[in-house]
Amino acid sequence: MSKTVEMKRVWAMPNSDTFTVPPIGEIVQRYLARSTVSVDPFARNKRWATHTNDLNPATEAEHHMDAQQFLVQLAADGVKADLIIFDPPYSPRQISECYKAAGLEVGMKETQNAALYKRVRDAIPPLCTDDVVVLSFGWNSVGMGQRHNFEQLEILLVCHGGAHNDTICMAERKRR
Ligand SMILES: C[S@@+](CC[C@H](N)C(=O)[O-])C[C@H]1O[C@@H](n2cnc3c(N)ncnc32)[C@H](O)[C@@H]1O
Numbered sequence: 001m002s003k004t005v006e007m008k009r010v011w012a013m014p015n016s017d018t019f020t021v022p023p024i025g026e027i028v029q030r031y032l033a034r035s036t037v038s039v040d041p042f043a044r045n046k047r048w049a050t051h052t053n054d055l056n057p058a059t060e061a062e063h064h065m066d067a068q069q070f071l072v073q074l075a076a077d078g079v080k081a082d083l084i085i086f087d088p089p090y091s092p093r094q095i096s097e098c099y100k101a102a103g104l105e106v107g108m109k110e111t112q113n114a115a116l117y118k119r120v121r122d123a124i125p126p127l128c129t130d131d132v133v134v135l136s137f138g139w140n141s142v143g144m145g146q147r148h149n150f151e152q153l154e155i156l157l158v159c160h161g162g163a164h165n166d167t168i169c170m171a172e173r174k175r176r
Contacts, residue, residue, distance in 0.1 A: 024169055088117060088120065095116065133173050
């Protein structure tokens with residue numbers, strides 16, 4: 001049975017650099033402060049985690065690979081992380097913009113966000129320590145979920161006003 005968690009809701013200006021939004025940056029920093037090895041496969045210019053990656057070579061991330069390939073490579077290198085940050089593009093349109101910004105061809109297949117989320121999430125478990133926390137950001141609260149044997153720790157809804165979608169921030173840990 002799924003656990004019920006408390007939800008908090010705050011208001012903040014929107015920003016496409018997600019962690020620049022103060023209450024979202026605060027959540028990430030709070031979990032980073034307890035972490036020894038962290039991984040951010042969609043980092044853009046935030047080099048907050050131990051291992052950072054972004055598809056776009058013009059960003060300040062350490063590596064520039066597809067997120068799934070990056071996670072598979074880290075696992076093959078024997079990396080074990082206690083914090084994984086999952087902040088992908090939130091819609092097919094955003095995926096398309098990211099691919100174009102990275103100078104890559106984009107077709108129907110690449111823009112399917114459900115397919116992107118699934119293949120990247122499926123690459124997370126081999127990297128995880130037993131006490132791992134996964135932070136997910138987006139427009140739904142699916143997260144790693146029961147399918148990957150995770151339970152929710154907290155949910156923060158960040159309302160941005162007007163007709164903007166809220167940013168849904170979720171922390172989950174591996175079930176003990
Ligand atoms: C929502 S932004 C991340 C923002 C970042 N967390 C911040 O606070 O500034 C998503 C990033 O994912 C990158 N991206 C998109 N598709 C990707 C893929 N398949 N693999 C790796 N990175 C990807 C984009 O270039 C974009 O910078």
